[in-house]
Amino acid sequence: MAETFQFDLVSPEKLLMSDPVEEVIVPGADGQFTVLIGHAPFLTTLKPGVLDIRNADGTSQRIYVNGGFADVNAGGLTVLAEQAMPLEEVNAEIMALQITDAEEDLADAGDDAEKRAVAQKQLDDLKDIQRWLLPG
Template sequence: MANTLQFDLVSPERSLASLEVTEVQIPGADGDMTAMADHAPTITTLRPGILRVNGPSGSEAYAVTGGFAEIGPKGTTVLAERAYPAAAESREALEAHLEEARAKATGVEGEHKDVAEKLVADIVKLLEDMV
């Protein structure tokens, strides 16, 4: 189909999606971006957020906690640290991840504490965005 691209979402546990889509909205670490067919080759890191895909068969959303996205003219592959369908069933797993992040943030100092606290804030926002 014209103006579509292959989208694959993989986490260490499993492959979550392999779809033909028209666009992928990516929560990039340096800002949100949208990948479409014929996109210039790009690699970006992800921040915790909602990754949305739109295509001929409808829209889907996934909660990601970080990772990388490789974007090319014919496809986008997301390698997520953790990824879940952005649905109520995933909330418990993300809340457990938030508690892990909070525990780690209390045990670090200096610039590492800033990074850890940013991760906690990003996961809190991710949970808010899932509502």
């Protein structure tokens, strides 16, 4: 049996998961990274994407997250997600609403180059996820 570490996934609404796991692949702002037991501590932001979780019993689950933070520390991994839902619950309507919100954020950024860059990146990430999750 592989070694495990504590993984907690928290959304604004509730604690979604608090279990020992073998591995979690996280959509970090600077690219995906894999957390295993003994990972070096660090804190990073998340981009929209999918958490790939390998549970202690060998089963896997995939959870869509739309932004947030990941905290890797001696106690394990905590993901504070702005929004999180099992991948099978993600549908075209949810993605369309998130893309509309991101387009509004881009429009609201006006002439502020930094805000526009952040909003454009968020929009591009969501469109990539939409193409990946909902082909066709």
